[in-house]
Amino acid sequence: METFESKKPIYLDPNQPIDRRIEDLLSRMTLEEKIGQMCQYSGITKEYEGMIRDGRVGSLLNVFGAKETNRVQKIAVEGSRLGIPLMFGLDVLHGYKTIFPIPLGLASTWDPEVVSRAASIAAAEARADGVHWTFAPMVDIARDPRWGRVAEGAGEDPYLGSVMARALVEGYQGASLSDQNALVACPKHYVAYGGAEGGRDYNTVDISERTLREIYLPPFRAAVEAGAGTIMSAFNDLNGIPASANPYTLKTILRDEWGFEGFVVSDWNAIGELINHGIAENIFEAAEKSLKAGVDMDMQGDVYRQALLKLVEEGRISEERINEAVKRILKIKFKLGLFEHPYVDPEHAKKVIKCREHLEAALEIAKKSIVLLKNEGSLLPISKNVESVAVIGPLADDREAPLGPWSCLGDPRDVVTVLDGIKSKVSPKTKVLYAKGCEVEGSSTEGFKEALRVAKECKVAIVVVGEGREMSGEAACRAFLDLPGVQEDLVKAIYEAGAQVIEVLMNGRPLSIQWSAEHIPAIIEAWFPGIQAGYAIADVIFGDYNPGGKLPITFPRTVGQVPIYYNHKNTGRPPSQVNRWTSKYLDIPYTPLFPFGHGLSFTKFEYSDLEITSNEAGEKDTLTIRFKVKNAGKYRGDEVAQLYINDAVASVTRPVKELKGFKRITLEPGEEKTVEFTLTLEQLSFLNQHMKRVVEPGIFKIMVGSSSEDIRLTGNFVVKRYIEFS
Ligand code: BGC
DSSP states (O other): OOOHHHHSOGGGOTTSOHHHHHHHHHHHOOHHHHHHHTEEEESOOHHHHHHHHTTOOSEEESOOSHHHHHHHHHHHHHHSSSOOOOEEEEOOSSOSSSOOOOHHHHHHTTOHHHHHHHHHHHHHHHHHTTOOEEOOOBOOOOOOTTSGGGGGSOOSOHHHHHHHHHHHHHHHHOSOTTSTTOOBOOOBSBTTGGGOGGGOTTOOBOOOHHHIIIIISHHHHHHHHTTOSEEEEOSSEETTEEGGGOHIIIIIIIIIITOOOSEEEESTTTTTTHHHHTSOSSHHHHHHHHHHHTOOBEESOOHHHHHHHHHHHTTSSOHHHHHHHHHHHHHHHHHTTTTTOOOOOHHHHHHHTTOHHHHHHHHHHHHHHOEEEEEGGGOOSOOTTOSEEEEESTTTTOSSGGGOSSOTTOOGGGOOOHHHHHHHHSOTTOEEEEEOOSOSSSSOOTTHHHHHHHHHHSSEEEEEEEOOGGGSSTTOOOSOOSOSTTHHHHHHHHHHTTOEEEEEEEOSSOOOOHHHHHHOSEEEEOOOOOTTHHHHHHHHHTTSSOOOOOOSSOBOSSGGGOSOOTTOBOOSSOOOTTOTTSSSOSSSOSSOSBOTTOOBOSSOEEEEEEEEEEOSOOTTOEEEEEEEEEEOSSSOEEEEEEEEEEESSOSSOOBSOEEEEEEEEEEOTTOEEEEEEEEEGGGGOEEOTTSOEEEOSEEEEEEEESSSSOEEEEEEEEEOSOEEEO
16 A cells, blocks of 8 residues: 555655756646746735745745744645745845844955854844845945945955855855755845946946956855855846846856856846846847846746746747756755745744844954054043043934944844943943034034034044945945035034044945045044944944954045056056156045055054965965064954965056955964965966966065055065966
């Protein structure tokens, strides 16, 4: 007699290999059900519930919460013919409910381990609440701070960006997707979305193949190599072919060159938008182009649902291509273990979300993300016994801004403001006075009077200024990079009144704070630090934490310098202050306000004993760069030692500097550590005129230092022969 077990379909048998389960399931699916797996919708409505029951939905986004996801999942698992579970997706970018610094702040830690930890905590909270898939990390390189989405990524550098991409993917996905703490990652927005002309979101991107491959692609490659399960195709036009219909990037590079096996989801209605781009006349052409190029799932566009059946019937799309997309999607669902564990336990979610351990990590990571931009005369740290402190500014007691853009389910009520943090830190005798001064935006200076009164009464004025929560992120581009509204006037007024000013910035992009940089003695870049903002900032101000973050993106003096980035080419006429006929501006220095990699400490670090060793340069050989860093000051502190190279003479022009390694180390006063980097020759390679990856014989300059401008040690390395990499 047949047992129940033997009747159970293969696809429901966890003991069968995944590929077998997929084949079995696919063989039972109608074409409509297959297309259903390729459709994703936002939110949940009665109409969507009906579609789920009919097997017409593969995934939902923006549906979360243990109870709610269980309820909706039940419709799919128990109410649809084949019971294929849904995948719930959400933008979990820098925390779920325990909110960490924005990704640009995470990158400022230059510490992949803590960044990974932030991602794994976010994953544990989101998964406990029924979410399976995060639309993160955003790994777009951004060289234009006008673009609001610089806040969501790791800044301007392909190497730092790649390290962060890997750390985030590993953090989200953990050791196995079936682990109940893991989320599937979705590196986005593939590709070159950050290259938008004029820094205007969604705008055209027209870049060379070299720039695409050397600047914009590496973080995606790193994410793929780290095992990212999915990828999101971007909105932008890339050299004439929109990224969501681009077979060169989606197939040739992603699948053929990199061997990506996961599935590609479009950005929100990016398939439908091919009509606006003017490469498709209607949804049928749009669907055909996207699917043929390699987009497997349609986010929110409803284009695949409307178009694919007809396209298959007309022979314009093969059922084989549909099967390929569906297999990729099902594979991720099987890997997540959704067929075995479609539901989550609401009690578990309550225990995990915002637990003490997560809040502690949020504080630790927020501290690590803070960058000390300036500290003249060692004004910072100040004593907790200071007689009086004025806390001023529109962001000083703001509970929204510290969460930053894309703050998922972050709740402003959980936010520790700077004012809260300062009050918790100073001695009971210290007088703390607060005045808002002005709004983030707008022209009213009515509040200045009170701010000045408060400042005059105190020894120190801590002025907290910057951008509102909605001023960076998607569709939040700015033509000016100054402090918005009358905030700079507020800072000036307080400074001119004779107060000793410490400026704390909260913002999602580099700001052109030239006046402050010239006048204000101490400036702290806090980005948007997340729910523990106030504690982290107060720890820095009062010396309980010695800041060690570094800028992952250049600060321009003015928006007119944009794009400005450290790894630029030399030109035939490198800028010179004394020679007019060189590459610079008449009305402003050519140098940035704060360079990439910049960040100060309360202590001083000394670099010494650079050693460069290598074998004869063969393909497999490595180059070891070793040096010492000593804490020569009196505070324990972190230094991020940075390694840059320059290929002095090559067959194509090379950047003046390229970051190739970094290490964040902690040193006690007087302590010295040896830092070592190992580079493969492939890491020194570049694309020659024929787009072949090569290392050419000749001299490489090695530069080691504390920022891209603060180079402390230099040396050379000679490559003896030509090597071509496949
Ligand atoms: C954004 C993506 C995001 C998606 C879903 C789009 O508008 O560009 O980054 O993942 O919405 O929320």
